Amino acid sequence: MHVLILGAGYSGTAIAKALAPAAQSVTGTTRSPDKLPALEAAGIEPLLFDGTTISAELAAAMGKATHLIQSIAPGHEGDPMFRAGTPPLTDLLPKLEWVGYLSTVGVYGDHGGGWVTEETPIKPVSQRSKERVEAENAWLDHGARQGIPVAVLRLAGIYGPGRNAFRNLAEGTARRVVKTNQVFNRIRVEDIGSAAAFLASRGMGGVFNVTDDEPGPPQDVVAEAARLMGVETPPEIPFEAADMSPMARSFYGENKRVSNQRLRQAGFDFAFPNYRASLAQLWTSGIWRGE
Template sequence: MNLFVFGLGFTARCFVARERARFGRVVATTRGTERTGEAPDGVTMRLFSPGEADPRIADDLAASDAVLVSIPPDDGGDPALVRYADALAAGPARWIGYLSTIGVYGDQGGAWIDEATPPAPTHQRTRDRVAVEEAWLDFGRRTGKAVQVFRLSGIYGPGRNPFVKLREGRSQRIVKAGQVFNRIHVADIAATLAASLDRPHPGAVYNVTDDEPAPPQDVTAHAAGLAGLPLPPEVDFESAPLSPMARSFYGENKRVRNARIKAELGVALAYPTYREGLAALKDEGAAAGP
């Protein structure tokens, strides 16, 4: 089996590293020529940017049994689907995974939701995500390809976790009454994608998230205690120095269920809550970052 990856970011790299042995060949894209030399062992890199695309990509897709799409939408939709729909339709891919976000659900007032909850995006970036999700699912219906959408919650893992911010003095304990967020360890995303490869469900949408939505200040406090680091003071949300993007996340409050990945794919989360995830990162020495 050969794999093609559009966008070799944090999550896709973890998946490739975990599953490299199952693929005969892995090809992935980068947006800049200066980064093509950063490929993990055994991965062939191709340039794919708004202004330029490696002409070999079409041939790569013609030899790929699985395709993972891990790039954000642009003004024209999904760049991979817009440019390579015909190549993908004609190719042998028996599994296509699109990485999306639980942000498509918008604000649910703290209520529990699942995949049956209709999307209610509140920002243009999540409205774009909903449109691209539907474009991929429609592509699957029209071509018979097994397209699956994975809605990811807040991703953390080695080099990308609360320990890093605490050690760098960038952590804040922001408090907003009733606010919770779901999270997901990157290794559990990789495991979910691998399970889906083994059990494709054409047209499926999955929430890939942990078991326990939690207030962000509780996660920061737990990490500080594990690492023996000073606890940042509490900061009221209204007066917190946040970027517009960061502030927008606090405008959405929901508790996301993950029962479908367990029932349909047999996923058993290695890190069902932030407690197990942070304990593992500390024990692995990953807390200091890359």
């Protein structure tokens, strides 16, 4: 197995670590030269990729890659591997055996707090989610044409070491914004890595929701973290009065409960099935601070 991760950020690095034991090589890209040492420290052969220009080194990595993780957001120009001017994927990735495409549960749009599964018709609201749908379809269509399994991983809100409510509380940025009946799903980053490795090792394709078992109000997560830390719980802030960026506010325009049963029925077990167990592990282990 030769792994190539396009966009080896927080989730991509977790996936690299999960795939590494079965891989002969793991290569990952970043836009930032400053991030190259961190990728190397994580056991990833680092390469620069701005989403457009494919260097000779990246072309060589693509040429030997058998397993691809695509984590780069598409943007208005579409997925970087399907943009105008990009060589055909069959030329760039001649040895490809499996693709994992990292998408978002945002593609489902708003369902008024109701449950959604992979069979639920998607109705993306934000432009970024509409772009994700286009990219999902491009990869699934390519896989169907070439006979390559493509797994679309629709990710919930991502957290883990270094990115969590403990850090926010410690840094004084934690807030408990309350919107009536609002719930979110979330997913521990290590479970993203494990889920990708599970699907890759079995050559499984299709659409999978990668999310915990328990959608819940976001203010409850902050309260539980404060309880574990033994610090004062931040006061509730009504959504209508909260000072939020347009992007942050847009997340509250979508309310749904996302089911992970397809992935579970395939045989995958989540190490962190709910936020309470996950927060307790982050706190007691001390890894909440990150590296």
